[in-house]
Each structure stands twice: as structure tokens, then as C-alpha cells.
Amino acid sequence: MAAGVVLLLAGPVLADSNSDYRAGSDFAHQIQGQGTGSIQGFNPQESIPGYNANPDETKYYGGVTAGGDSGLKNDGTTQWATGETGKTITESFMNKPKDILSPDAPFIEKGRDVVNRADSIVGNTGEQCSAQDINRSEFTNYTCERDTTVEEYCTRTSTITGDWRETSEVRTYTLTAFSFSRSGKQIVFSVTVPEAGTISSASLNVTTQNYLWNSRAGFMNTTFNMTWSSTITLGGATGMMLSKGQVLSGTSCSGNGSCTGSLDDRIFNELTSGRTRLTLTLVMQVKDREWIPRVEWVESCPFNKVDGVLKDTECTEPGGTKTGVMEGKPWSITQSCWAYRDKYVTQSADNGTCQAYVDNPACTLAARQCAFYSDTGTCLHEYATYSCESKTAGEVMICGGDVFCLDGECDKAQSGKSNDFGEAVSQLAALAAAGKDVAALNGIDVRAFTGQAKFCKKAAAGYSNCCKDSGWGQDIGLAKCSSDEKALAKAKTNKLTVSVGEFCSKKVLGVCLEKKRSYCQFDSKLAQIVQQQGRNGQLHISFGSSKHPDCRGITVDELQQIKFDQLDFTNFYEDLMNNQKIPNSGVLTQKVKEQIADQLKQAGK
Template identity: 40%
Template structure:
């Protein structure tokens, strides 16, 4: 019974605890019920614009929502429009449509290695033993190289105008009757001179002359005269009629004045005492008319003047694209030419134009080695010169795979090199030897520049050179390939040829363009400015250090700045960020390793010297 008392006490305690919990719950529920509507009421009576910055009840985006059953408000069309007009969208479209597809050579090492791994996969899964087996270990390294090349050129055609005469001429036979009354006495002589003018240039076929009296004079005998005209001398007498002239084939010119000399012959009597004076009076008052009648031929022209245009191009226009670049290179005016004695003229605002075209080229530039390497693929393309939306010159980045191989024994999971060329395949990674040598070579090259001027200390100084771009009838001396293959390049000067060779050596940096020749205020020939450096190291450090890291410009096409790098600038360049890959090929090509026979002889000589030193030569 003793156990009953504690049990009852426990029940009482539990009942009291339950009553207390029930009271607490009722109080909490009552409080929650009284305050449950306060938050909703506060939200309903609050102006959102007073507590939310920039709040608006009708945002512009609401125009794209037409409700559950409505459309999208044209947001898809507007998105497509923005994609086609936005610069970034155009760049994406151009990259997918214009960039050539990346070509991967099926014979590349990384492809062949994958095939070999697939073919020999059974050796991996069929279990390995602990005995030594001969193994060839390969390690592939991917490195980036840069080069540049022309992808298009601006070439020009000369369009020249000249005056031509079109049509033909024909011959017509005509007659002419001249009445000659313009008579004058020749000084004090008893002779007269009569002048006459032909209206057009002609070839005479026949001719005649006569004196006609109207009315007849009171005397009946008339006058006798000798007349010299048109290389003829004939006699005229009153009432004798027309006298023929021997003028067949004689040429007379339009507007030229001819004369006839009339001399009285054998006159006597009172009425004839002054025949010359009498004849002059008769001619002037019309009593006497002096006639000249001719039949002749004239050349009648049906010709007309016109302007013809001829074009001279040094390239195939079928693959070219015309640009808006057409300038006048020969000012306008009036020009003439003569045909069959007649002058024809034409007036033009310009007599020669230089028309620009964009011509695609298949130049490899200094990328030929990388393009021919089956283990190199294009990783990036950057247009460095453009004409409108067309790229003319680009810088290409190639990613090249180099595979290092070594032969050895695999014994119990440990690889033992046998070939002696395992440095690149032992898993230790790149030792950085090439980079270290490149940096040291760069410092040494900088020291060579300092020798010349120890006051204004600058390193890697370049030289500014120009080349002329194509114009009407002139070669493009800024091409990156073709030197020696094109006869037109013979017109290029020594600086331009030096630029061509420097491009092939990868020691140039393109600065910009400027006008080289202007006609009537319009540029008809441009020039390109380059900074040419003494070697690849100088170009690499100037380009990647000065330009890309320090953002120090090379100037402009009008004023290139190829100065050296100052000491503070040199100290500010982070050489760890510079890619020296272009220099490594020169480094490997120029290193001189003695042959094995020389090395063996050197080892023997050193051993013999040490033995002699220890034994005293005994």
C-alpha cells in the first residue's frame, strides 16, 4: 500500500500541470484572435508609393502581358528587332554566318591518340601484371600563337573620259553665183580690183565669168578687158557672153577673200578715154554687173561629238565589291577634237574618276606555318583594319598542340625512362625554361638599346615607315604577301619593300592610315603607317607591354609614335602576362648544341685532366 501514495501524488501533479498548460493556450489564442486582422488592415490603408521608391501602378512592362488568355504584346518581335539592330546582336550573327568553320584535321595528334586509346582499351580492362612492360608515354601541351594576314584589299580602277566624234560625212554638189560690185582702182594704175569671198570650203568642178550691161550703154562697141582670177587669165568683151574658167580641182576655203584684177584692153575714142573710171562707175551704179558662176563639191558632215569612258583595272572585278569611294582625279572642263577640219567639243564635270573596290585575297600573311600545321586550329580572329563593314586585315590566334613522347619500362606501377627525353612527360610540368630565357633575352635586348643613349634611356625603339595604298593606275604597296611575284610592285619604294619583309618576320605593328595625296580637297591615295622594330622580342614587349598593359598608344597614321619604352614603363610591365610563343621558335632555331662526338671528346679530356692532376702525370 505504500506504493499507492506516491502514485496518487504523481497523478495530482500531472493534472495540475495540464490545467496550467490549458490556461496558457487559451490566453495565446485569445491574443492571436484579437490581432489577426491588424496586418491586413494596415496593408490595405497604406500608399505603396510612400514606402517603395520608384513605385508605379502601371509599369511599361505591363504592355507585354495580355492576361492569361491574351498574347505577349509583341515582345518576341521586338526582341528579334533588337537582336538584328543591336551591335552585339549583329556581331553574334556575323560570327555565325561569316566566320569560316573551324577545320579539324583528322590526322591531328590528339585525334590519332584518341583512336589509339580506343583501339588499345583492352589492355586497360583485362588486368595488368606486375612484370615490366615497354611503354611509350605521351604528353600534349596546347599553346597559343598569333599572326596576321590580309583578307581583302581596297583596289581602284581608273575611269577616264575622252571626246570622240560619231557619225559620217557625205559629198554634195552645189552651184554658186556671185555678183561682184566691190570694185576699187589700184593706185594710179588704169586697173581695177574686185574682191569676193566663198561661203564654205569647197572643191571647184567648173566656173565661168562675164560682164553684163543693164541697160546697154549708148555706145555699141562696149569695152574689152583682161581678167585675172582664180589662177586664170581670160578676156571679157561686151556682148560676148560667159567665158569659162579652168578651175577644176581647185580648193577654196570658207571665209577667205579672193581678188580679180581687171585691165582695160585696146579702148580708144572720146567715150573710152577713161575706161577704168567708167567701169568703176558702171559697177557701182549697177549699169554693169560682173558675174562669177561656179559648180563645186562640199563635204557635208553628219558627225556629232560624244564622250566615251574607258576603264583600267589591275584586278578581276567579277569577285570585287564596289564601295562608295569614287573620287575625281582629273578636273572637269571643255575639251575638243578636230575631224574633217571641223572642231567638236564636250563639257564634263570630271574627266577621270578613281573608283574603289573591295577585292578578296587569299593571303596567308605570316600565318602560313600555323595554317600548314595540322595540329593548329584557329581559336580567335580579330579584325584590325576594316572598310565599312568589311574586314581588310585580321589578327588570328591559333591554338597548337605539341605532343612530347618518351619510351620506358612500366614496372609495378613505376615508370622508368629509357629514351633519355622524359623531361616533358614525367608529370613535373613546364619548367618555365623558355619563358625565363625569353625574359632574360628581353632584358639583354633592352640593355643594347641603352648603350646608344645613356641620358634619355629608352628600350626597344622602333622606326616609323609608310606604304602607299592603291590608287588609279598604281599598285598597292601595303600588301602583306606577293613581294617579288607581282610586276606592279616594282613601283614601290625601298621603305615599302622593307615593310613587306618586316611583316613576314613579325616585327611590325600597324599604327593607322592617313591621306598621301589629295586632288581638289579629296583624298585619292592613302598611306599606312607602321612601327618597325629590330626583332620579335621588341615587337612583343612593345605590343603586349606598352600598348596592352600600359595603354600607351603608337600614335596615328599622320603622326606615328614608335619611341622606346622608358625605364619606369619597363618596370611597370608585368612580364608574366606576356606571351612569348612567337619568340620560342627563334630561340629553338638559334640554339647550338654540340654533336655527340664533341661532347664525348670534352668528357675524355676532362677525365684525363683530373687523372693527371691526381697522379702527377704518372
């Protein structure tokens, strides 16, 4: 009966519970975050007299992930039975007289009245109460990583060059620049050949104002006489092969070759004074060369084309006709395009560890950040942040201006889900894990959350990619991946890694045949979060180079600089909540209803 009466005490205060609830909720919001802020930098030795860092009670604490109570329950039971304090409490409880409650007490009568009017108060049957639905959307950010589409370009530029081609043509030369000299009584006349070639025909024109005394002449394999102005065909010259600059000489002598002397002197004066002129006409087959222009292409690629697939070609210098002059002869050449830019895809994008968020229509891409770059500055791998929406619905009962939340869901819809518990547990777990690492070392160079460098290979031709973040089991090329690489893939799926970079691990004759990617792998999500967001994100300490990853642990000094309240433990929340065996709200509500019903039945007896 006493138990039933105690339960009925809740009746009189039901009407005022809303204000008490609001006061408690407001107070909780005011002190939110003060706990973790207060313990940062706290030195217990300075504030707590007689502080002992390792009391006997530490044997009961096995760490955040420890199971069981380490004997705490057994020791407590023993102390209760044998200790003075336990004995005193037991005796007081056994000898304490029972409280006698009158069923006519005002507070009991008021409680019974509330029970009788329960449906009209909270059951939406009274005129003063109405139910109202409340909905709320909350957004949670999730970070994942994936390969990006890598587009690289080759350029092809043209240069005009050419080749000489041997040709021949018939040319006619008219030579008048004769020189004259004497050889005894003979007159010697000479002229220089302007071009090499073979003579097809030759003739000598003599122009004179005076009689030449039937001078006998010999020139270019031809003998003839000169009297008055005339043109002599040099039949003996046909077929002669001449070289450029060669001097052709002939002789003449008056009197049909008898050389009278004085007449030759007179003729010589006529020739040197220009009153008598000689003109040689040569028709020659002359060898020549013709410059034939052609286009040579020079390609420049900052990568190995074997790694990529040609996707597009763009003309960067429109085509047309170009002209020039070579050795006095013009040339021209026409092209449809004088320069190209070829686009290759050297890496295809995949969804990596982002697949679940890509498939979820409630998630949208909020931010992207490059994880590492290629040697040419192209982003190869990125971190993607997705914002995922979750909706919470609840029902409130409005009675006389007061709002009552019947099952707690409406409070979530009004105030939003609280991650205070998850954040607190995550931070404590991180600190506990760090403390465990530190305690295990007991050395000077103490570090926590140490990782290991891991590598996976990618064939340059793209056939086998053991660094895939997704699609394992679907690619034939993955059969060549080692067990370590498969284990690394699982660690990436479990969000235990940090991407460091990519480098060429095998090169032959300047061509990269195999690439490798490097990672830092950690033992837990907590270690990964503290390393990536704390060490790298807050303290800006690098994870080393792609060839030599630096996966060292975090020093005590660095741990003190990390702001744990600014770390995003969302990935750890999943594991935390998945390991909890908490009944759902429906089961809890039904159990409470059954207990209340049982108590009311007992109270009515």
C-alpha cells in the first residue's frame, strides 16, 4: 500500500511539471560544454590535497573498452557485509518503524482525483487539451574520401621544314663581258660561264663597224672566219659540260690565220675600245634543286600517355596556308590545323568511401578538399564532406496553455538531438586511449596514437589497381593484389587510414610502369580522428612525403595543444552506438505503462 501511495504523489505536481521541465532544460543548455572546458589544463596535484595519481581503486578501471567490473561488485558486497558502515545502514533500515499514511490525507485525495481525470488531462478527451505534431530537421556532416577525375593534356605544335629535290631546266645565258689579250700576234678573247650545265646550243654574235680582215678564229670546238657583223653557230659546243665560273677562251688571227701583225693590232684596238663587240649566247640544260616544304609535329606530354584514354582533341591554332621564299623561290603549304591540344583521362573518379552518402537522397555534397596532388599539381584524391538530413517527429499535448511532451520524442523535435553524451564519451575515450599508450611506454619519447605506413600499387596502364576505395571483388585485376593490400582496403573502409600521396615506384627508360599510394593506418577510429583532425588539421603537422610517410605518434606536448572539443567524432559515434544494447523507446514506454498500471491496481486494494 505504501508503494502505491508514493506513486500517487506524482499526481498533484503533474500540472506544474512543465515549468520544472523547462527550468531543468534551460539549466542544461547553460552548462553545456562547461565540463570539458573546466578539466582542460586542470592540475589535480595543485587543487586536491593529498592527491594520489594511482590509488588502490585504480585496479577497478580497465579502460573504456574493458568488459566486467574488475571485482568492484564482489568487493562492495564483502565490505557491505563486514564493514561498520554497511552494518550501521542495515541495522537502521531493519529497525526503522514504518511510516503510517492516512488514506484521507489531502495530497492522496488530490492524487486520486488526478487518476480519475487522467483521460481528460492528457488523453485529448477534455476540451482544454489538444494534440499537435512537431517536426524538426537536423543535418549531420560526414567526411569520406574518393579518387577524382584526372584530366591531363598533351600539346602538338607544328614546325615547317622541307627537303631539296634535284631538278633540271633549260636556261639561256647571254654573255657580253669578254676580256681581250695578246698571245704573240694572236688575239685572245675570254668570257666566264655563269652557271654549270650542259650546252644544248651556242652562238657567237660579232658586231663591228670595220672589216675584220677575214680573221680566222677558234672558239668552243668550232673554227670560223670573221669579216663583217654576223652570228656564228658554234656547232662544236653542243654537249659540252661547263662548270660555274669556268673561263671559255678563243683566239683569232687576221688573213685567214696568217697573222699579219699590224692588222691584228688594229682589230685588237677595235675590240678593246668597244667598237667591235662579241656576244655569246648559251642555251644550257642546267641542274637545279627545288625546296619541298613539309610539316613536322612536336608533341609535349607531362605524363605517360599509356596511363590515359584520349577523350577529346581541340585545335588551338586554326588552319590555313603559309608561304615563304627559299633561295629566291616562293613556296606554300596548307594545313587544316597548325596546333592541337589532346585531352586524356588518366584517372577515373570513383565514389570510394562516399558511396553510402552518394546513394542517400538526404545527403548533399557540402565541401571538398584535396588529399594529395600529383607531381604536376593535379589533385588525385580528395576528402568530401556530405551534409545528411535526418527528420525527427513528435507529438505534444497543449493543455490550458501548458505544453506536455508525453514520450520525449517531441523534445527531440523541438530542441534537436543532443550529441553531448557522444561527444563527452568520445573525448574521454580518446584521452583514455592516449593515457593507455603513454602508460605502456614509460620512456622519455612518449607518444600516443602511433600508426603504420602502408602502401598499395597501381599498374601504370590501369589494368590492376590495388588502391581502389570501392568495387573490390568486381575487378579481375584485383586478383594480383597482396593480402596486405586487401587488408589496407578493409582498413580504409573502416575509416582507419589517412591518405598521404602517390609516387612512381617502377620506371624504365623514363616511363613509369607502376605507381604506389601511401597511407598512415591506425588501430582505431579514435586514433585516426585525433591524428587527422588534431595533429594535421589543428597543429598542421604533415604526414610526410608519399615515398616516406610519417605516421609517428603524437607527443604529450602536442596532445595538450589539441582542442578535443573541436574534433568531429561522428565516425566514432557509429561504433559507440552500435555497441550499446539500449531498448527502443516503444519498449521502454510500454514497460513504464505496465508498471504504472500495476502500481495503480495495488493502490486500489
